[in-house]
Amino acid sequence: MSALRVVVEADGGARGNPGPAGYGAVVRDANSSEVLAERAEALGIATNNVAEYSGLLAGLRAAADLGASEVEVRMDSKLVVEQMSGRWQIKNPGLRPLAAQAATLMRRFDLVTYVWVPRERNKHADALANRAMDEAAGLASGARGGGEAAGKAQPATGGVRPVAGKLRPEQGARRLSGASGERGQPRPSWEPPSATPTRLLLVRHGATAFTAQRRYSGRGDVPLSDTGLAQARATAARVKALAPTVAAIVTSPLVRCMRTAEVIAGTLGGEVPVEVEPDLVECDFGEWEGRTFSEVRAQWPDEMDAWLGSTEEAPPGGESFRAVATRVRRVVATLHKGYPESTLVVVSHVSPLKILLRDALAAGDAFLHRLYLDPAGLSIVDMWADGGVAVRMVNETAHLA
Structure with missing residues (x-):
């Protein structure tokens, strides 16, 4: 169909x-x-x-x-x-x-x-x-x-x-006023929800060599650096403290995320399944892949301005944020339906995680260029069966200090 x-x-x-x-x-x-x-x-x-x-x-x-x-x-x-x-x-x-x-x-x-x-x-x-x-x-x-x-x-x-x-x-x-809660929409309230949500612990992978060199890192399979591996271990300890019971770890297929997910799984005892989700992969930066931010600005100034100005624009030979959003929303809907009232760890990249947080906060596209997510930073989003959403934490990095 x-x-x-x-x-x-x-x-x-x-x-x-x-x-x-x-x-x-x-x-x-x-x-x-x-x-x-x-x-x-x-x-x-x-x-x-x-x-x-x-x-x-x-x-x-x-x-x-x-x-x-x-x-x-x-x-x-x-x-x-x-x-x-x-x-x-x-x-x-x-x-x-x-x-x-x-x-x-x-x-x-x-x-x-x-x-x-x-x-x-x-x-x-x-x-x-x-x-x-x-x-x-x-x-x-x-x-x-x-x-x-x-x-x-x-x-x-x-x-x-x-x-x-x-x-x-x-x-x-x-x-x-939004107070009626009619037509199936969640009723706005200051009261803490009483039902159990599906909780997503959102983890950006640890640092790579490209992170330190300030390069666009999209579909290139760059491994964690020694610093990134240490960050993954610190994040794993924080995840265990926050959520001793985790139903699954869902990760992008790229090695920097899979390695981060493996470290978290090991810290949680090795019994939590690690599921690879292709739709959590980073944005395809096309011809910008592996280049420094300053190199791209110098060589593609007009294309960069267009890309920063609209989620429908893509880097030359790459993928638009609108396309990334389509697959990220697909993942969120699947997790929400498949893991009711469960806690999940989602290991992904800057672009998918920013889009997920933008949607959770009902923010505009400008949010994507104003939010900074550190390597191995941790965010938390709760989702309820009635459509309610709460963002509990954004880019916590205290465990990396």
Whole structure:
């Protein structure tokens, strides 16, 4: 069965900003443009931006329900597209829970991309959103601006399926705050979780000769240096102190990771299975492999700028971070399903581990260039069956002192 690729068209608006608000979302087959699903709902009183994010969430949920593996999101909201692509910061605290929910949903797909389109190319979702705003205006009688179009609101066009359900204004406010936990999303809370998570102890391999020489080290099978082997032993002792019971050690197939994993397994008593996972291999740096950072900057300045500016760009002859993310998410989903309520050690490289932590923290792509992971550094991520995620620790290196 071939993978399902879909396009999500989403929109939202408010008549008053804030005012009676609603959203619309359409899911199309990426090849035929056939409409596979429609979603629309009145939100009560909300802002344009909240309604736009709500449309995005509805579209992603619908795509997930259809079993899609790849999603291209098209919206005429520059704000949502740029924020979810990681190029703009989310300064409005009211939007951060919605963006976090979207990031959680994105982990259900192999690939999600965002594309800005002009409003005239988003007419279907816009029409659904306007019908939802009509519903919201009727619900919020006496609400400011209830009878006047404002912001993105326009007269609804004909031929659109009626809105699926209504919300009272106070219901809309609760739902958009992220407090309802509806549609299977984990309910945000300050309370410590009571269930047992699947815990991932993330270990970057120990140092190699390339580490000391500041060279790109991707698919080249560079062994641990003496320093790296000592680091692996120190990390193994720390892992044993943190997790005396480990279900499995999962490692990249490259020797620097496999040797690190073997040292950890030996320290844990030699009975913990070591599983090789090809998808945990480092990014393929192509023509940059083995070259120093300064050499690459001097010889490929434009290509490096493009690579640093977009996860869709790849080094010449190499692999993009978007491609790395696809396989890393596949590994995480497999481990989460295969080892419920268990502790695992994951031994990998800088790029896969950064991407895993970025997804766990619902961060943007800029995170990848701002996080530093030391050789043999240790991070911890917990994952619960209801979709909840907690990052317990990032790049601990006290054991290396």
